[in-house]
Amino acid sequence: MLRLIQKNSFTFFAYLTGYMFFIFPLMNFTRYTTDEPFDPTYIFYQTPFIFWIVLGAIWTQENLESKIKGYSFLRTLPITFGEIVVSKFIVAFLTIVVYEVFQTATLSLFSTPAEYMTMIRSYLVLYGGLCLIISGLFYLSIFKFGFLRMSKFVFILWILLFISPLPIREFLAPKFNFEIMDIIRPTASLNWVLVAVVSLTLYLGLMQATKKLNPSSVG
Amino acid sequence: MTNIIQIKDLKKEYEEFILESISWSIPKGYIMGLIGPNGAGKTTTIKLIMNLIQADDGEIRVFGLDHIQAEKEIKNRIGYVGEEQYFYDYRSANWTGKFVSHFYKQWDMELYHSLLEQFELPKKKMIRKYSKGMKVKLSLAIALSHKPELIILDEPTAGLDPVIRRDVCDLLQNITQDGEKTVLISSHITDDIARIADYITYMIKGRIARTAAKDDLLDNWKKIHFTKGSLDQQTIASLEKVEDHMFGSSGITKDYLAIKDKLEQGLASGDIKVESVGLDDILISLVKDK
Numbered sequence A: 001m002l003r004l005i006q007k008n009s010f011t012f013f014a015y016l017t018g019y020m021f022f023i024f025p026l027m028n029f030t031r032y033t034t035d036e037p038f039d040p041t042y043i044f045y046q047t048p049f050i051f052w053i054v055l056g057a058i059w060t061q062e063n064l065e066s067k068i069k070g071y072s073f074l075r076t077l078p079i080t081f082g083e084i085v086v087s088k089f090i091v092a093f094l095t096i097v098v099y100e101v102f103q104t105a106t107l108s109l110f111s112t113p114a115e116y117m118t119m120i121r122s123y124l125v126l127y128g129g130l131c132l133i134i135s136g137l138f139y140l141s142i143f144k145f146g147f148l149r150m151s152k153f154v155f156i157l158w159i160l161l162f163i164s165p166l167p168i169r170e171f172l173a174p175k176f177n178f179e180i181m182d183i184i185r186p187t188a189s190l191n192w193v194l195v196a197v198v199s200l201t202l203y204l205g206l207m208q209a210t211k212k213l214n215p216s217s218v219g
Numbered sequence B: 001m002t003n004i005i006q007i008k009d010l011k012k013e014y015e016e017f018i019l020e021s022i023s024w025s026i027p028k029g030y031i032m033g034l035i036g037p038n039g040a041g042k043t044t045t046i047k048l049i050m051n052l053i054q055a056d057d058g059e060i061r062v063f064g065l066d067h068i069q070a071e072k073e074i075k076n077r078i079g080y081v082g083e084e085q086y087f088y089d090y091r092s093a094n095w096t097g098k099f100v101s102h103f104y105k106q107w108d109m110e111l112y113h114s115l116l117e118q119f120e121l122p123k124k125k126m127i128r129k130y131s132k133g134m135k136v137k138l139s140l141a142i143a144l145s146h147k148p149e150l151i152i153l154d155e156p157t158a159g160l161d162p163v164i165r166r167d168v169c170d171l172l173q174n175i176t177q178d179g180e181k182t183v184l185i186s187s188h189i190t191d192d193i194a195r196i197a198d199y200i201t202y203m204i205k206g207r208i209a210r211t212a213a214k215d216d217l218l219d220n221w222k223k224i225h226f227t228k229g230s231l232d233q234q235t236i237a238s239l240e241k242v243e244d245h246m247f248g249s250s251g252i253t254k255d256y257l258a259i260k261d262k263l264e265q266g267l268a269s270g271d272i273k274v275e276s277v278g279l280d281d282i283l284i285s286l287v288k289d290k
Helices: A002-027 A027-035 A040-044 A049-068 A071-072 A082-107 A114-143 A147-163 A164-178 A180-189 A192-211 B042-048 B071-076 B092-100 B108-116 B134-145 B162-178 B188-194 B216-219 B233-238 B258-271 B279-287
Strands: B001-011 B019-026 B033-037 B057-062 B078-081 B152-153 B182-186 B199-204 B207-213 B222-226 B241-245 B248-251 B272-276
Touching: A002 A027, A002 A040, A002 A082, A002 B071, A027 B152, A040 A114, A040 A180, A049 A071, A049 A082, A049 B108, A082 A114, A082 A192, A082 B019, A114 A180, A114 A192, A114 B108, A147 A164, A164 A180, A192 B042, A192 B258, B001 B042, B001 B162, B001 B272, B019 B042, B019 B057, B019 B182, B019 B199, B019 B272, B033 B162, B033 B279, B042 B057, B042 B152, B042 B182, B071 B078, B092 B134, B108 B134, B108 B279, B134 B152, B134 B162, B134 B199, B152 B162, B162 B182, B162 B188, B188 B279, B199 B216, B199 B279, B207 B216, B207 B279, B216 B258, B222 B233, B233 B248, B233 B258, B241 B279, B258 B272
Parallel strands: B033 B182, B033 B199, B078 B152, B152 B182
Antiparallel strands: B001 B019, B001 B057, B199 B207, B222 B248, B222 B272, B241 B248
């Protein structure tokens, strides 16, 4: 199992380090170099990157597994279908955890005012939970119908989720007359522990459902 | 005799093919050759044994264990070479060996490397750059390196040159010398099976057409050439595929040992000649029967 997790981690690690050491510093460069007041809306533009990392890694990895028929190889080894599924779910979960820890750690780097801390933390956990559930659904559908059937759907959803802040800021906010802060602010009242528990429970449920699928669908 | 594989009423239905409730067993310590035309169900049966596809009905026991419940334990004791070779082909044989070694309890890295050398496989080259034959050999190296008790090979010699084919056959024969290891080999190349198999199973249109010890099969299936009047009508009626030629007739018997005595006189006078048939001829005859 550990070897499977290790094998599956590479793509996720590549996306994660790409974000942490390239995209994040570039996007937040001005925050370190100017004395402008703290802008909490940065989190609105940062959090969709969790979809870019996790769903992007899932798409990339499953695309490769499908091309080289990796599952057909794995299924001939003393590995159960359940172990293959669990290793995938564990890696996606760990990636989300690392992302959450990274974002939470950077809050202090920005000298985040205390009034925004709860709101931003809840917003992060909400996105983390959402990403967990969508990842679980992706795996369930890929293992159920095969990657080839799901690839376009997964790819489109990945792009849509990742770029979602742009149409909201550019079209929806002006049209319906709301501010980005109006989207973030309500999350302050969310119980982030409850959000984490509910999304994790749903994720585990999706993992169990995937484990029960017919292994023939993946080779 | 202990059976390594025991199949009971196994059924699998596809749109254009049905594996019809087969029951079959493979004795321990022997090489079982599985022969059949394309689409006979050989690969389906092997994939069902390996739990790569799920049966619609029936039971498969390997080493006396349920093949689904004890999948991991069973696969730890099986070496498998599939019809097509799949690997993480952007990796090397070295990486593949290390990766695979974590899943087998009895993986022998020294044996793996010696097999790679024996098969002249470059260890650091990307598998994607291997030829088909090289991939088959890599599959074989992986299948043998954890010292399996049961080796399942689905068309392993297809795509290999005659020299390597002979090496592979010799290797398989050596492996079973101790009587502890069992081999199930399916192949279109009946020459290979004729060389190494102890038992033969013919599979035709999703059914087991015949299972027998190879020697029994070859001892009993003979082609009889006879001149007019040299054979009695009852014996001629028992022959199959009777054909008339310019100098007499010929037909195939499935039970030569039973009619041997009746042929003695004709054999002595030269009116009757007996010719051995190959596994191919038996297959063709069985296919026509169906």
